[in-house]
Amino acid sequence: MNLSSVHRDLTQINKVFWAGLSEGKILVQTCLTCKKNQFYPRILCKRCQSIDLEWKEVSLTGELYSYTIIHRSPSKEFFSDEPYVLGIVKIHDDNNGSTVEFFCELVDIDHSDLFVGMKLQAIFPKEGDTHVLAFTKSN
Numbered sequence: 255m256n257l258s259s260v261h262r263d264l265t266q267i268n269k270v271f272w273a274g275l276s277e278g279k280i281l282v283q284t285c286l287t288c289k290k291n292q293f294y295p296r297i298l299c300k301r302c303q304s305i306d307l308e309w310k311e312v313s314l315t316g317e318l319y320s321y322t323i324i325h326r327s328p329s330k331e332f333f334s335d336e337p338y339v340l341g342i343v344k345i346h347d348d349n350n351g352s353t354v355e356f357f358c359e360l361v362d363i364d365h366s367d368l369f370v371g372m373k374l375q376a377i378f379p380k381e382g383d384t385h386v387l388a389f390t391k392s393n
């Protein structure tokens with residue numbers, strides 16, 4: 255998928271996440287008060303509103319929670335990629351029992367092989383001048 259034409263706002267809050275992708279890492283915020291992880295990056299915890307957040311690396315493997323196959327993209331930038339798959343991938347953190355979800359593209363998977371619960375592996379394709387998060391079938 256060509257995301258190079260998609261507008262991406264780099265902020266003081268989300269730039270750590272994007273920098274992590276360029277190093278092959280998924281970084282999420284974890285709350286030092288309630289000990290839960292969250293994504294997307296925010297200025298405070300979405301559960302307890304604490305501002306005591308720090309960044310942590312999570313696993314590069316996750317599980318498919320849901321997906322859809324896009325046959326007619328609403329954006330002309332993606333017409334050449336049709337059909338493509340978007341999914342919600344859950345990554346569980348064994349250290350604090352927290353789960354974070356990512357909405358992103360699933361690549362190099364035969365559509366007939368897709369199923370909820372399948373194991374997925376993060377990849378970091380370069381789109382334009384930045385790396386993005388996508389997932390593919392785990393071995």
Ligand SMILES: [Zn+2]
Nearest residue numbers: 285288299302
């Ligand atoms: Zn919290």
